[in-house]
Amino acid sequence: MPKTYAFFDTLLITWYLRHKRELPWRATKDPYKIWLSEIMLQQTRVVQGLPYYLKFIEAYPTVKDLAEAPESDVLKLWQGLGYYSRARNLHATAKMVSNEMNGIFPKTYKNLLKLKGVGDYTASAIASICFDEPEAVVDGNVYRVISRIFGIKTPINSTSGQKKFKELAQNLIDKNQPGTYNQAIMEFGAQYCVPQNPDCENCIFKNMCAAFQTETVSNLPVKIKAKPVKRRYFNYLVILANNERTILQQRLGKGIWHKLYEFPLIETLDEINLNELIALPEFHKQTKDLNIESVVLYNEKAVIHKLSHQHLNTRFWIVETSHLKKQAAVGEHDVSISEIDNYAVPVLIENFVSEFFENYG
DNA sequence: AACACGGGGCG
DNA sequence: CGCCCAGTGTT
Numbered sequence: 001m002p003k004t005y006a007f008f009d010t011l012l013i014t015w016y017l018r019h020k021r022e023l024p025w026r027a028t029k030d031p032y033k034i035w036l037s038e039i040m041l042q043q044t045r046v047v048q049g050l051p052y053y054l055k056f057i058e059a060y061p062t063v064k065d066l067a068e069a070p071e072s073d074v075l076k077l078w079q080g081l082g083y084y085s086r087a088r089n090l091h092a093t094a095k096m097v098s099n100e101m102n103g104i105f106p107k108t109y110k111n112l113l114k115l116k117g118v119g120d121y122t123a124s125a126i127a128s129i130c131f132d133e134p135e136a137v138v139d140g141n142v143y144r145v146i147s148r149i150f151g152i153k154t155p156i157n158s159t160s161g162q163k164k165f166k167e168l169a170q171n172l173i174d175k176n177q178p179g180t181y182n183q184a185i186m187e188f189g190a191q192y193c194v195p196q197n198p199d200c201e202n203c204i205f206k207n208m209c210a211a212f213q214t215e216t217v218s219n220l221p222v223k224i225k226a227k228p229v230k231r232r233y234f235n236y237l238v239i240l241a242n243n244e245r246t247i248l249q250q251r252l253g254k255g256i257w258h259k260l261y262e263f264p265l266i267e268t269l270d271e272i273n274l275n276e277l278i279a280l281p282e283f284h285k286q287t288k289d290l291n292i293e294s295v296v297l298y299n300e301k302a303v304i305h306k307l308s309h310q311h312l313n314t315r316f317w318i319v320e321t322s323h324l325k326k327q328a329a330v331g332e333h334d335v336s337i338s339e340i341d342n343y344a345v346p347v348l349i350e351n352f353v354s355e356f357f358e359n360y361g
Numbered sequence: 362a363a364c365a366c367g368g369g370g371c372g
Numbered sequence: 373c374g375c376c377c378a379g380t381g382t383t
Contacts, residue, residue, distance in 0.1 A: 041378040048369060048377085082367025085381075119380045139378045159362065186378050195376060196372065226375090227364080256366065307367055308376095347368065 008149075009174035009181055011204055016184030019191060021046070024053065026183070031105035031130045032063045038122045039090050043083060046190070052081050063105075066091065067098035075259060075344035084258060089117030109135040120166070129179035136169035137182045138162070141189025146172075147221035148193060151210025156221045227309065233271055234314040236263040236349075237286055238298070238356070241324045248343055250331035256307065261333070261343040263316070271302065277317060289325030294318075298356065305348040316352055 020026070023046065025037035036056055040049040055077055060066035066074070071091050078087035093115045097105055106112045108131070112123035120138070127133035136142075143156040146168055154161040174181040192198065200212045211217040239247045248261040264286045266277070274297060277283055298316040305312040324334050335343070340353055 038378065043367085043377055043379055045369075045377050080368075082369085083379085085366065086379090089380080117380065121379055125378070137378075140376070141378065144376095183378085190378075223375090229374095254365090258366090306369095309365075310367095 005172060008172055008208075012184045012188060013174065013177070013180055015192075015204055016180070016187055020183070020187050021191075023050070024057070029130050031107075031126055033057065034126050034129050035093075035105065035118075035122070036090070038125045039086050039117055040081065042086060042122070044081065049081070052078070060094075062103075063094050064098045064103055066094040071259070072344065076342070079260075079344045079350070080347055084260060086117060088259065092116045093118070105130075107131050109133055125182060128173075128182045132178060134173050134175040134178040136166065136173045136178075137186065138166050138169050139186060139189075141186045141193075142169055143221050144195065145185055145189045145193045148211035148217055149205055149209045151214065151216070151220075153220070153222050155224045157224050230310045232310055232312050233268045234312050235266040235268060235272065235277060236314065236316045236352075237266065237283075237319050238263050238316050238352075239287070239290065239319045239321060239324070241321050243320075243337075245324055245334060245336050246340070247324065248333045248335055248340065248345075249329075250333070252331050256310070257346045259344075261345050262349050264332075271313065271315070274317075287319060287321075289327070290319070290321040291323055293320045293322060295320075303348070303352070305346075312348065314348060316356070 023037075025033055028034070037049070037053055040053055040056075056066075059073075059077060060069060069091070071088065074091045075084065075087050078084060078090075081087075096115065097103060105126070106115070107127075109123045109127040112118055112126050113120070115123075118126075124135040124137045127135045128137070143165055146152065146165055147156065150168065152164065152168070154164050156162070156165060169185075172185075192203065198217065200206060200209070200217055203209065203212070206212055209217075211220050237247075247264055249264050250259060250261050251257045252259070266280060266282045266286070268276075268280075272280075274295060278295060296318045298318050303312075303314045305314055328334060333343075337357055340357070345353070
């Protein structure tokens with residue numbers, strides 16, 4: 001190992017012990033709690049995930065409690081955190097561990113990797129934190145810290161980059177305290193070696209940081225450009241029967257929000273007006289058994305709901321009817337307005353519901 | 362190897 | 373408006 005690596009881990013851990021945040025999952029080695037926190041924090045900031053972690057631990061103190069819950073409850077509790085496949089895989093894995101593994105989590109990196117929703121990062125985190133296995137985590141923080149200190153320009157989202165960074169990280173880890181080391185490098189990236197305008201002048205690695213020496217900090221890490229954002233046009237049919245009942249539709253296709261609920265949706269290639277809406281075959285299909293009294297556009301100015309790779313240009317159409325259809329289609333639920341809150345819905349829908357039904361109770 | 366998958370926060 | 377966040381699974 002090159003000489004410059006020699007005290008890297010010691011410096012890092014010393015910094016960590018002085019500056020680390022006190023977080024609930026840092027006060028335990030319970031694999032269930034570590035696993036839960038790691039799944040929640042995938043692509044998610046600590047401050048955003050923390051309240052969800054507390055809710056989940058309260059609702060499901062053990063993996064058995066989580067396993068015995070209906071998936072719909074788990075999704076509802078996850079509502080708003082995003083990347084909902086995490087919640088579905090979380091629940092599937094809880095059932096697997098509870099039912100097939102006697103409630104005991106695997107104790108090795110290799111076996112942890114077999115769990116649904118557990119990839120290289122999460123398996124490394126659990127193995128090191130709970131079982132002292134020296135397996136290096138490589139998350140967004142680690143990519144940033146390592147690329148800067150060692151001046152590595154390989155794109156972090158290329159296959160060769162992932163291999164290279166994992167290898168280097170594995171050489172850096174403190175094998176005597178791998179869990180502490182792994183958390184230290186992530187915390188250092190999150191709190192000090194931040195993406196924008198890090199305080200390099202006062203950094204403990206100032207003298208060995210390749211990026212600082214060559215003034216390339218702002219260029220690292222290198223990342224292959226993301227695809228342009230896609231624009232989509234959503235028309236939601238908010239069907240109101242006697243101002244008391246409505247229809248929710250579960251998303252069961254391939255795309256976003258799988259298994260979450262929304263109002264009946266008509267997606268178009270552009271923004272449409274009332275005449276265009278009611279002329280659509282889909283509109284007739286969605287409303288054929290209704291006795292429509294009126295169709296009114298709720299928001300002339302579309303809500304632009306922003307996801308990482310999509311901007312959803314959304315308008316809500318209020319469809320008043322004297323009754324709801326009798327025969328529900330697949331995934332369709334006839335619900336009273338007060339029951340909407342029981343369903344897991346995307347933030348886009350939650351925002352509309354809380355605004356529109358504010359005065360309904 | 363590329364792509365899909367949420368939502369929020371920051372400059 | 374673009375970038376990033378304690379990444380993983382599918383194609």
